Amino acid sequence: MAADRLSTRHLLGIKDINRNDIELIFETADNFKDVINRPIKKVPSLRDITIANIFFENSTRTKLSFELAEKRLSADVVNFAASSSSVSKGETLIDTVNNILSMKVDMVVMRHPYAGAGQFLSKHIKAQIVNAGDGAHEHPTQALLDAFSIRQKLGDVEGKKVVIVGDILHSRVAISNILCLQQLGAEVMVCGPTTLIPKHIEALGVKVEHNLIKALNWCDVANMLRIQLERQDIKYFPSLREYAMMYGLNKQILDNLNKEIIVMHPGPINRGVEITSDVADSKQSIILEQVENGVAVRMAVLYLLASQG
Amino acid sequence: MQKKTLLDGQKIQITIKRLCHQLIENHDDFSNTVLIGIQPRGIYLADRIHQELQSILKIDNLKKGNLDITFFRDDFRRKDGLVTANSNSIDFIIENKKVVLIDDVLWTGRTIRAALDALLAYGRPEKVELLVLIDRRFSRHLPIEPDYIGKKVDSLDSQKVVVTWASEGAEDKVILLSEKQ
Numbered sequence: 001m002a003a004d005r006l007s008t009r010h011l012l013g014i015k016d017i018n019r020n021d022i023e024l025i026f027e028t029a030d031n032f033k034d035v036i037n038r039p040i041k042k043v044p045s046l047r048d049i050t051i052a053n054i055f056f057e058n059s060t061r062t063k064l065s066f067e068l069a070e071k072r073l074s075a076d077v078v079n080f081a082a083s084s085s086s087v088s089k090g091e092t093l094i095d096t097v098n099n100i101l102s103m104k105v106d107m108v109v110m111r112h113p114y115a116g117a118g119q120f121l122s123k124h125i126k127a128q129i130v131n132a133g134d135g136a137h138e139h140p141t142q143a144l145l146d147a148f149s150i151r152q153k154l155g156d157v158e159g160k161k162v163v164i165v166g167d168i169l170h171s172r173v174a175i176s177n178i179l180c181l182q183q184l185g186a187e188v189m190v191c192g193p194t195t196l197i198p199k200h201i202e203a204l205g206v207k208v209e210h211n212l213i214k215a216l217n218w219c220d221v222a223n224m225l226r227i228q229l230e231r232q233d234i235k236y237f238p239s240l241r242e243y244a245m246m247y248g249l250n251k252q253i254l255d256n257l258n259k260e261i262i263v264m265h266p267g268p269i270n271r272g273v274e275i276t277s278d279v280a281d282s283k284q285s286i287i288l289e290q291v292e293n294g295v296a297v298r299m300a301v302l303y304l305l306a307s308q309g
Numbered sequence: 310m311q312k313k314t315l316l317d318g319q320k321i322q323i324t325i326k327r328l329c330h331q332l333i334e335n336h337d338d339f340s341n342t343v344l345i346g347i348q349p350r351g352i353y354l355a356d357r358i359h360q361e362l363q364s365i366l367k368i369d370n371l372k373k374g375n376l377d378i379t380f381f382r383d384d385f386r387r388k389d390g391l392v393t394a395n396s397n398s399i400d401f402i403i404e405n406k407k408v409v410l411i412d413d414v415l416w417t418g419r420t421i422r423a424a425l426d427a428l429l430a431y432g433r434p435e436k437v438e439l440l441v442l443i444d445r446r447f448s449r450h451l452p453i454e455p456d457y458i459g460k461k462v463d464s465l466d467s468q469k470v471v472v473t474w475a476s477e478g479a480e481d482k483v484i485l486l487s488e489k490q
Contacts, residue, residue: 005391031377031394039402040430043380073380303380307391 006304010129012118013138014179022183026148028300029293036072036295046075046306051107052100055132056082059111061267061291062132062142066109069298078105093117094124101127106309107302110134128305136170136231142266143176145297147184149290150221153262158185163215165191165247166225166274169198170232173225173266178204191215192247195236212247216257223264224249224274240273250276254284262286311487315443315462315470318481324459325354328440329361331457332409339371341435342407347424348377348395351412353474354442358411374399376410381423404432409457413472415441418453443470443483 006021014022035043051070055063063079070077080100097108109130110118115137122129133139151157162181168174168190178188182205189207190197197208209215216222227243237243249263263275263285271277280287316324336342339362346355352375359373379394410424421439428434442459448466462485464470469486473479 004393028394031379031396034397035380035430038430039432042430044426045380045382045385048386304391307386309386 005308009305009308010118010122010131011140011301011305012122012129012131014140014143014176014183015138017140019183022144022147022180025144025297025300025304026151028304029148029296032072032299032303033293033296036292036299042072042074044074045303046070046073049106049306049309050076050078050104051109051302052078052080052105052127053132054080054082054097054100054108054110056110056112056117057133058083059132061294062111062139065291065294066130066132066141066298069295069302070109072295073299073302075107075302078103093121097121097125101125107306128309130301130305133172135172136175137172138176139172140176140180141294141298141301142173143180144301145290145294146173146177146223146264146266147180147186148297149264149286149293150181150186150262151184152289152293153286154220157181160186160221161189161219162186162221162223163189163191163209163219164223164225165212165215165249167196167227167232167236168192168201168225169196169236170228171225173223177223178206182206189215189218193237193243212249213253216249216253216261217259219261221262221264222249223266225266226268226270227273244273248272248274248276249279251278251282254279254282260284264290266290311489313485313487314482315485316460316483318475321442321459321481321483324442325357325361328457328459329358329365332358332362332440333365335438336407336409338366339368341405342409343372343374343401343403344409344411345374345376345399345403345424345428347410347412347420348375348379348397350414350472351410353476354413354472355411356476357474358440372401374401376424376427378420378423378427381427383419383423399431402432403428403434405435406432408434408437409440410437411440413441414443414445414470415439415453415455416445416448416470418449418451421453422451442472445470 008016107128109132111132112134115135117134118129118131147157164174181188189209191209265287344355344359346352363371375398377395377397379392438456440457441455444455444458444461445464446461472483475481
């Protein structure tokens, strides 16, 4: 039985929440999943709440998913993208957000290229903050929806073996996933070229493997991350083609494993790099389920946070 | 705490039988009527009414669903603590159907207001009726009245009416709890 309220006012990272919180979010998300599969996909819970989506970094899935979640909860939504705003005129983060808040906004969903931006903001403003990705730090709602999707597919996360493949060094999804899966009792392995695995990552209690086939034979679930070229200031591997040959998942590898594994990807997919098209579109892939669950999980997070605003 | 038994198992059985016959008077063979129990406590009564009706009418296709009203409550963010949601299980469309909403206790009427809202997500019913086991009369906050009543009870706001069911591992019983003076 999960607790009846979250232990936090903001969702800044998986690091700040506990297993009870995660289970409460999942149970609530189950109910919202039911809601979004009805003919009328809307409930009035957040009708007196205004939420600002502040994105200092590009996003399609996360932004759409948050916006849909907010609208299905009947919240009023304002959107803000840094590229089309006064940030380019030199306004600071606090000024930008305070200006938005003086328009009486109750909650802020923020994505920012710098790690800790959400944390910083939560100390300076009154509104509740949901981190939608901060630099290479955390992306809590993605980790929650990934774990929720595993739970939905395999019944439980406890005791399952999950390998995260790819650019672990620049990935906020990887860190949040590791923390979330471990809280729920899963075993986690990271796999990728040495240059893209952070030093001392073993300290988090994860296994490290540089051979993709070995990693896939060990796991129940493979989460294939995107190579984040936009964050790579130097060359970490000789060429994308070589990366795809060493760490790309294709149908042949998948079929030659000694068991059937589940393939996940947080999107956006670079087809032909970390994962080929036939794998992405195969029966073993739950990429589109992840997207659907994303809305339900985000509805649960917003609903639960709002209840203690 | 002072406890006073309002209805015991035998009385509850008689009351449920009577409510079923009243329903049959208005709904004939129930071919266009569905029963909806309100989560979390109304579903036990809905189960009993459903069983009883099917055995009286000798049918086995009477539709019944459970409706959760958590996300439609009007006290979200206005009271301490969170009400945990329950599952909905309505696997039919209620468009143009007669709906009988079923709950154990009717008090302020706010739950029923939320239920009417929640119901709209499943279509536009031809008619909605309300059946309750206990009507705490003269305590309504909204203009809502039941169509079928098990027992009317006069109670104070400080008192509590608790209904327990054999099907949840307790016994069939309705008790009135009041603070000791």
